[in-house]
Every structure is written in C-alpha cells, then in structure tokens.
Amino acid sequence: MSIKNIAALVSVGRHPVSGEARHCRNDSLAMTLGLALTSHLNATETNTVSFKVLHAGNANNTALKDYLALGASHIDMIDVAAESLIIDALAANLTNTDLILTGSRAENGLDSGMLPYQLAEKLGFSLVANALAIQQTTDGLTGGLEVLQFLPKGKRRSVTVQLPAVIVVHPLAPVELRHAYARQVTGTINQQASPLTHATPQEKTLKWQTETILRKPIKLKARENKSGHARMLSATVSENKGGAVVIEGNSVEKAQVILGYLREHRLINF
Amino acid sequence: MTEHHNIKRINPRRAYEIMTNGVKRITLGLNSDYVAHEVSLHQTSNKPLRSPKKAEKRVLVIAHSERGTLDDHAKQCLAAAAILADAETAVVALVLGELQEDLSNAGVDEVLVMDTLDYQTFQPDIELAFVKNIITSLQPSRIFMPDNLIGDGDLGRRLIASQPEKLAATHVIEINNAHIANYQLGGNAIALASFPYIVLLAPDAADTSLPFSASALAIDPLTANQQMRHAQTPSYASLGMQTIDAAKIALEEADFIVSAGNGVSNVQTLQTLAAALDAAVGASRVAVDDGKFSRDKQIGATGKTVSASTYFAIGISGALQHLQGIKDCRHVIAINRDHSAAIVKRANLSLIGDAEEIMQALISAIAEAKITAITDVKLATQEAA
Numbered sequence: 001m002s003i004k005n006i007a008a009l010v011s012v013g014r015h016p017v018s019g020e021a022r023h024c025r026n027d028s029l030a031m032t033l034g035l036a037l038t039s040h041l042n043a044t045e046t047n048t049v050s051f052k053v054l055h056a057g058n059a060n061n062t063a064l065k066d067y068l069a070l071g072a073s074h075i076d077m078i079d080v081a082a083e084s085l086i087i088d089a090l091a092a093n094l095t096n097t098d099l100i101l102t103g104s105r106a107e108n109g110l111d112s113g114m115l116p117y118q119l120a121e122k123l124g125f126s127l128v129a130n131a132l133a134i135q136q137t138t139d140g141l142t143g144g145l146e147v148l149q150f151l152p153k154g155k156r157r158s159v160t161v162q163l164p165a166v167i168v169v170h171p172l173a174p175v176e177l178r179h180a181y182a183r184q185v186t187g188t189i190n191q192q193a194s195p196l197t198h199a200t201p202q203e204k205t206l207k208w209q210t211e212t213i214l215r216k217p218i219k220l221k222a223r224e225n226k227s228g229h230a231r232m233l234s235a236t237v238s239e240n241k242g243g244a245v246v247i248e249g250n251s252v253e254k255a256q257v258i259l260g261y262l263r264e265h266r267l268i269n270f
Numbered sequence: 271m272t273e274h275h276n277i278k279r280i281n282p283r284r285a286y287e288i289m290t291n292g293v294k295r296i297t298l299g300l301n302s303d304y305v306a307h308e309v310s311l312h313q314t315s316n317k318p319l320r321s322p323k324k325a326e327k328r329v330l331v332i333a334h335s336e337r338g339t340l341d342d343h344a345k346q347c348l349a350a351a352a353i354l355a356d357a358e359t360a361v362v363a364l365v366l367g368e369l370q371e372d373l374s375n376a377g378v379d380e381v382l383v384m385d386t387l388d389y390q391t392f393q394p395d396i397e398l399a400f401v402k403n404i405i406t407s408l409q410p411s412r413i414f415m416p417d418n419l420i421g422d423g424d425l426g427r428r429l430i431a432s433q434p435e436k437l438a439a440t441h442v443i444e445i446n447n448a449h450i451a452n453y454q455l456g457g458n459a460i461a462l463a464s465f466p467y468i469v470l471l472a473p474d475a476a477d478t479s480l481p482f483s484a485s486a487l488a489i490d491p492l493t494a495n496q497q498m499r500h501a502q503t504p505s506y507a508s509l510g511m512q513t514i515d516a517a518k519i520a521l522e523e524a525d526f527i528v529s530a531g532n533g534v535s536n537v538q539t540l541q542t543l544a545a546a547l548d549a550a551v552g553a554s555r556v557a558v559d560d561g562k563f564s565r566d567k568q569i570g571a572t573g574k575t576v577s578a579s580t581y582f583a584i585g586i587s588g589a590l591q592h593l594q595g596i597k598d599c600r601h602v603i604a605i606n607r608d609h610s611a612a613i614v615k616r617a618n619l620s621l622i623g624d625a626e627e628i629m630q631a632l633i634s635a636i637a638e639a640k641i642t643a644i645t646d647v648k649l650a651t652q653e654a655a
C-alpha cells in the first residue's frame with residue numbers, strides 16, 4: 001500500500017507572553033513535514049498524493065491564517081458544537097486517510113497530548129510519537145513509513161510503522177518554518193458544519209478547575225515522624241551528602257578509581 | 271497514704287543499641303521494648319517499614335529502566351505512590367527492562383520485572399498488551415507513570431486512550447491526596463482536578479527522600495509473559511538506535527559531559543579526555559570568561575542547565591551558580607586540588623589532586639582498557655569459531 005492521502009491537524013496556539021491567538025508551533029512543524037513529504041512523493045511516485053490541513057474547533061479564528069502563510073494552500077475547518085465532539089468530528093473526516101500528522105502538545109486547552117492517541121484509538125490506526133523525520137519505507141511491500149524518533153540524551157531511533165498511522169511530531173524536528181504573507185492572501189479557509197450536532201453521552205472526564213493566579217506547584221514530600229533525637233540530629237548535623245573522596249594514592253591509582261566507578265555504574269562500555 | 275509524684279521515671283535498663291564500634295548507645299524516642307538488639311552491619315535499610323500490615327489493595331507504578339536502574343523521575347513516581355498509599359495498600363513497581371538495583375528504599379513493596387520490554391526496542395503494542403494483562407490481574411486502585419520520553423509518556427497515553435471509561439491526567443505537576451494539578455493553556459494556568467485512576471507525573475512533582483522503607487519483594491511475571499507471546503503481526507518494528515556524536519550534540523541533551531573550570535590549565539588534555547570518553551565538553555563561567563571555551567559551553571545559572579547521567583567536573587570549585595546548572599545530573603565526579611571545595615560535597619566521587627596529572631593518567635588508562643576490551647572480544651569470537 002502506498003500513501004495516497006495525507007492530513008495534518010492544526011490547532012490554535014497562543015503567544016507565550018501576550019496570550020494572543022496565533023498558530024501553534026508544534027502543529028506548524030507537523031504541517032510542514034506533511035507538505036514536504038507530499039511534494040516529495042508527488043515528484044517521485046506515479047500516483048498523486050493529496051494533502052489536507054484540518055482544524056476542528058471554533059470558527060472565525062484569525063490564527064488559522066498563520067497556517068496559510070506557513071504553506072497550507074487550503075484549510076478545512078470543521079465547526080464543532082462542543083469540545084467533547086472534536087475527536088469524533090476529526091475521526092469522521094479522516095477515515096480514508098493513510099497518514100495523519102499532529103503536533104506534540106496543544107497550547108490552548110487541556111494540553112494533555114492525548115488527542116493523537118484518542119484519534120488513533122478511534123480510527124484503529126497505528127501511532128508513533130516524538131517523530132523528527134518521516135519517509136516512505138523503501139521496500140514497497142511492507143506498506144509503511146520509516147520514522148526517526150527523538151529519545152533523550154542524544155539518542156535517536158529508527159522505526160517502521162504500518163499504515164494507516166498517526167504521527168506525532170517532536171518539537172525538535174529539524175524543520176524550517178517560512179512565513180509568506182502572499183500565501184496568506186491567496187490561501188483559503190473552508191468552513192464546514194460538523195456532521196455531529198449534539199453531544200453524544202460523554203465518557204467520564206475529569207472536571208478541571210483553573211486557578212486564577214499562576215503559582216509554583218507544591219512538591220509532594222513524605223511527612224516525617226521524627227523522634228526528638230532525630231530532629232536534634234538534623235538540626236545540628238548538616239546532612240553529609242558527599243560521596244567517596246579519594247585523597248591518597250598517585251594519579252595512576254586515582255585514574256583507576258574513576259574507571260572503576262564508571263564501570264560499576266555502567267557509564268562506559270570498556 | 272499515697273503520694274503522687276510528677277517526676278518522670280527513667281528506666282535504667284532502657285533500650286540501647288550496640289553501635290558498629292562496640293559502643294552502647296541509648297536513643298531517646300526509640301521504643302524497642304527494653305530488649306537490647308545489635309545493629310546489623312548488613313542491614314540494607316535502617317528505616318522503619320512504611321506499613322507492617324498485610325496489603326488489601328495495590329497501587330501500580332509502571333516505568334522503563336535504563337542501564338538496569340530506574341531514573342530519578344521514575345523514583346519520584348514510586349515515592350508519590352508510597353507517600354499517598356494508606357497502610358492497607360501495597361506499592362507494586364512494574365519495571366520494563368532489566369533491573370539491577372534494590373528498590374526497598376524507594377518505597378516499593380513488590381517488584382515485577384519484565385526485562386524483554388527494554389525501552390530501546392520500540393514495541394508499544396506488545397507493551398500495552400502486557401501492561402493491560404498485569405492491570406487485569408493486579409486490579410490496582412491507582413496507576414502512576416513518569417511522563418517522560420523514554421517510553422512511559424507514550425505507553426501511558428496509549429493506556430489512557432485504550433480505556434476511555436477511566437479517568438486520567440497527564441503532565442501532572444502537583445499531587446496530593448486531595449487533588450492533582452497540571453499546567454494548561456500553554457503553561458499560563460494551573461488547573462486542579464480530583465484524583466484520577468491514571469496519573470502521568472511530570473518531573474519533580476515528588477521528593478524521593480522517604481523516612482520509611484519497604485520490602486521490595488520480587489514477583490515472577492512469567493505467566494503474563496507467556497500470554498503476551500500471542501500478539502498478532504506487529505504494526506511496529508525497530509530498525510535500530512543511534513547516538514549522536516557527543517561533540518555535535520547540544521549540551522542540554524548530552525548524556526556524558528566533561529567540564530572544565532579554572533583549574534584546567536591545558537585545554538587540549540581536557541578535549542582529548544572528552545573524546546576518549548565520547549563525552550561532550552562543558553565549562554564553568556571563569557573558564558569561558560578566560561576565552562578557553564565558547565559561551566555556548568557555559569554551564570550554570572547564567573549558562574546552560576544540563577541533565578547528563580555523568581558530569582565530570584575538572585578544576586571546578588562548585589560555586590552555587592554552577593551547581594544550579596547540574597542539579598539533574600545523576601553521577602558527578604570531581605577532580606580538585608582542594609578537598610574542601612564545594613564540588614566535593616556535591617560529587618558522588620571526588621579525586622583530590624592535580625587535574626592535569628590525573629587527566630593524563632586517565633587518558634592512558636582508558637586507552638589501555640579499550641585495547642583490552644577489543645582483544646577480549648577477538649578472543650571470544652575466536653573461541654566461538
């Protein structure tokens with residue numbers, strides 16, 4: 001199976017300081033990766049690959065124009081009646097898609113990073129997160145996608161995934177965003193009513209209560225039922241946190257101590 | 271006629287401990303029933319058990335290991351689970367990947383290890399099936415996972431999406447028995463909710479120092495393992511891991527950093543050492559100000575914050591502003607002339623002596639060790655052939 005239909009999901013982000021609505025950078029990365037893959041496939045494959053940009057949510061949002069400027073020629077906007085309908089509305093619109101690209105975390109809602117997972121679950125698609133780069137697998141037989149994944153500490157992993165799939169793009173994906181006002185003027189946004197008008201009985205969801213002031217979170221600490229002795233100790237003796245200290249010996253011996261430590265904790269492999 | 275005295279009586283045969291040096295010691299506030307007991311040298315933990323009661327319920331903590339240990343973030347989840355658990359609840363740790371450390375001081379009552387589900391292999395469907403099996407058999411009342419990028423954040427979200435009837439929260443930054451909280455609206459608001467079934471915990475939401483220990487009994491997950499083998503054709507495959515050349519990687523991402531301070535006179539030696547250890551190079555502000563390193567190498571309050579597993583501080587005094595940048599480093603090794611330098615208190619291992627001399631000796635030792643390692647491999651393959 002080769003890729004025929006690619007879609008990118010975009011949401012409305014917010015400016016970190018002013019809070020003003022604008023494009024969400026993570027979603028822009030996903031969209032740009034999708035655009036690049038589409039034009040690459042159209043240049044190298046015989047069949048044509050279609051690409052669509054989809055937004056489910058509040059209508060008349062100027063922030064969507066940012067995505068036009070960033071390269072989308074057209075955005076389909078599904079007007080959903082309630083937030084709880086977004087997954088269903090998207091799923092209904094994406095059943096024939098082979099590849100769905102999303103950003104890793106929204107900026108204007110629960111920001112839970114759950115949307116791609118819920119969508120993949122609903123559609124029965126595979127899912128790969130933390131994607132830095134994507135390409136069609138070279139052996140056409142497997143009908144899949146090769147994804148380079150981000151892992152912390154300088155590690156990367158190449159994986160393959162069967163299509164259809166949802167790919168969640170990592171914020172460090174090496175993608176250059178180019179803003180062009182001319183495209184913003186020529187691009188179009190098409191609003192379509194959601195086929196789902198009233199909320200189906202919702203699954204249980206957490207009731208979130210937003211606090212008015214932004215404060216520091218309070219760290220959970222174990223309550224200590226210290227004896228008088230222990231309390232006195234901790235008040236008088238500062239906790240000796242230091243590790244081993246090697247003073248004696250020559251440099252060669254000290255070098256061996258370092259190697260021993262690194263080996264013991266498997267920080268080196270020789 | 272009885273006289274009531276308010277004078278407190280002191281038992282002359284109060285409980286005492288015999289310390290390792292043979293001295294008897296009476297500890298006030300310790301009620302050990304007048305029976306003298308010896309402090310065993312081999313006791314792994316001298317903290318009291320969190321709960322001596324038999325567990326009626328369980329909470330489950332799921333995390334991937336790395337190099338046979340759980341990282342600090344995973345330990346914070348264990349600590350949170352243990353602190354919030356009541357006396358009838360056992361904390362069960364499900365470790366994906368091999369485990370070579372004792373978790374009794376991390377508050378764990380029971381440990382399940384599934385070493386084939388290593389974080390390096392991408393097999394989310396198999397992991398999800400396995401974890402769901404374990405959940406079905408253990409019936410935990412709550413599930414905690416670190417919201418990280420070594421697989422737990424991903425697996426946790428798959429788990430949440432696969433059971434939409436259960437309440438869950440991700441990126442949790444604050445947790446207590448009454449509620450959980452996370453950042454929403456792009457980090458511009460804190461939102462609270464009641465405690466859900468699954469919690470994906472952000473880093474630093476809980477303190478890992480616990481005043482109690484637990485038994486950390488190992489349980490055999492073999493039965494679940496056998497069931498797992500029946501998975502259909504997998505949708506995912508790993509093609510392999512690669513590690514970015516340490517010299518090219520951003521310091522924030524590096525796993526091993528060799529860092530130079532004012533006590534490093536010869537920059538070339540340090541660069542050679544870093545290359546031999548396949549480590550990235552960092553520096554203190556003084557070393558940067560001296561022009562020995564570029565500004566992007568500076569680590570500390572006004573430089574970069576790093577989270578390398580190994581931080582090798584050479585000729586660095588350990589000023590507060592510098593230590594701020596390395597608070598997340600697991601293993602700190604220091605070379606310093608001065609044994610009273612602040613870095614020595616922070617370091618897990620300190621070598622007191624001249625930086626240049628020890629670096630030279632270490633470079634030779636590494637070269638030797640690498641040659642031995644190669645000949646060992648050659649001998650082994652010859653024997654196998």
Ligand SMILES: Cc1cc2nc3c(=O)[nH]c(=O)nc-3n(C[C@H](O)[C@H](O)[C@H](O)COP(=O)(O)OP(=O)(O)OC[C@H]3O[C@@H](n4cnc5c(N)ncnc54)[C@H](O)[C@@H]3O)c2cc1C
Nearest residue numbers: 531532533554555570571572573585586587589591607625
């Ligand atoms: C607002 C502010 C922000 C700052 N931000 C930062 C920051 O981001 N990062 C930062 O690093 N600093 C920062 N500093 C500076 C910080 O306070 C220290 O001055 C600095 O970290 C010291 O660097 P050092 O340890 O390399 O040098 P020194 O303090 O000079 O220490 C050198 C160490 O090397 C040892 N030594 C000397 N010769 C040898 C030898 N031959 N062999 C072995 N050991 C030897 C000495 O015993 C000493 O411990 C900041 C300061 C301020 C006021």
